[in-house]
Amino acid sequence: MEAIRVENLEKRYGDKTALNGVSLQAPSGLITAILGPNGAGKTTLIRIITTLIFPDKGNVFLFGEDPFKEKKVFNRIGYVQELPNLPPFLSGRELLELSARLKSVPKEDVKRVLEMVGMTENANKKIAKYSKGMIQRIALAEAFLGNPEILIMDEPNVGTDPILNLRMRDILNEMVKNGTTIVMTSHELEEVKKLADKVFLIYRGKVFFEGTTEELILRFIGVRVILETDDKENLLSVLKDLDYVKGVEMYKEKISVELVRDAREELLKELILRGVKVKAFYLDQDLEQAYERAIKEADGK
Numbered sequence: 001m002e003a004i005r006v007e008n009l010e011k012r013y014g015d016k017t018a019l020n021g022v023s024l025q026a027p028s029g030l031i032t033a034i035l036g037p038n039g040a041g042k043t044t045l046i047r048i049i050t051t052l053i054f055p056d057k058g059n060v061f062l063f064g065e066d067p068f069k070e071k072k073v074f075n076r077i078g079y080v081q082e083l084p085n086l087p088p089f090l091s092g093r094e095l096l097e098l099s100a101r102l103k104s105v106p107k108e109d110v111k112r113v114l115e116m117v118g119m120t121e122n123a124n125k126k127i128a129k130y131s132k133g134m135i136q137r138i139a140l141a142e143a144f145l146g147n148p149e150i151l152i153m154d155e156p157n158v159g160t161d162p163i164l165n166l167r168m169r170d171i172l173n174e175m176v177k178n179g180t181t182i183v184m185t186s187h188e189l190e191e192v193k194k195l196a197d198k199v200f201l202i203y204r205g206k207v208f209f210e211g212t213t214e215e216l217i218l219r220f221i222g223v224r225v226i227l228e229t230d231d232k233e234n235l236l237s238v239l240k241d242l243d244y245v246k247g248v249e250m251y252k253e254k255i256s257v258e259l260v261r262d263a264r265e266e267l268l269k270e271l272i273l274r275g276v277k278v279k280a281f282y283l284d285q286d287l288e289q290a291y292e293r294a295i296k297e298a299d300g301k
């Protein structure tokens, strides 16, 4: 069953349409990423799911319940806002203790979440004195309080350093293993590629693509295999004979081979059979390029 279901959401700000009929489902116990260029409608969607704003039309269901009617469902959710605006006069620890009380989470959990985000040492400093990354860490810690069943994060990687990103990946994977459903928006495609089980690409208030990152790559780049060999001549002569090879591009050490269909196995067998010594053979996984092409297609270019 899906933890989050959104049906036909519409939202206008004056004459600006932010959401133009968005439907999506976030499957339970998986990580779903919402992608899209600036202004696509991602934050508007997250704000409606978390009931911070009302939609003009459409429905939201969290565990099958309407959160606009069943406020109790919020005890089961952790939420990280885009560019969190935390009270500067509190320390990180004070904020978390306050949140724990509001969420009816035992105070001891504050220690655990501070450790998770590496903020134990800085916990007693006032938020006013925190760096951007530290604020983000505390916002994440707040969302982790009480082990939420759904974790919703709007651009969690803004301001975070590579060490935290690495740690975050472990934390999120661990949470998912324990059954948490995660929904995040992000412009950090490398993080998305490593984390997301499913992505929704939003463009001008509509879902333009839904699938895995691999499917996004296959649809917008096609099947491209990257080969590395010291035996380029032999390789090229084999490739010339194969009707499923659409194009070949040469780079310094690599050769990119575009296929008309997913004939990876056949190609590898053929190369081995004809004695081409292949050092590396892998699918082109350039999510950034696939994303760029998807946006161009969405834009009708």
Ligand SMILES: Nc1ncnc2c1ncn2[C@@H]1O[C@H](COP(=O)(O)OP(=O)(O)OP(=O)(O)O)[C@@H](O)[C@H]1O
Binding pocket: 013, 016, 017, 018, 036, 037, 038, 039, 040, 041, 042, 043, 044, 045
């Ligand atoms: N409070 C508001 N008043 C008026 N227009 C708004 C408001 N909030 C968002 N918009 C507009 O709605 C559209 C969607 O904005 P939204 O913030 O949801 O996009 P986003 O995909 O989250 O963008 P970003 O990647 O830049 O965070 C944009 O055109 C934006 O200008």
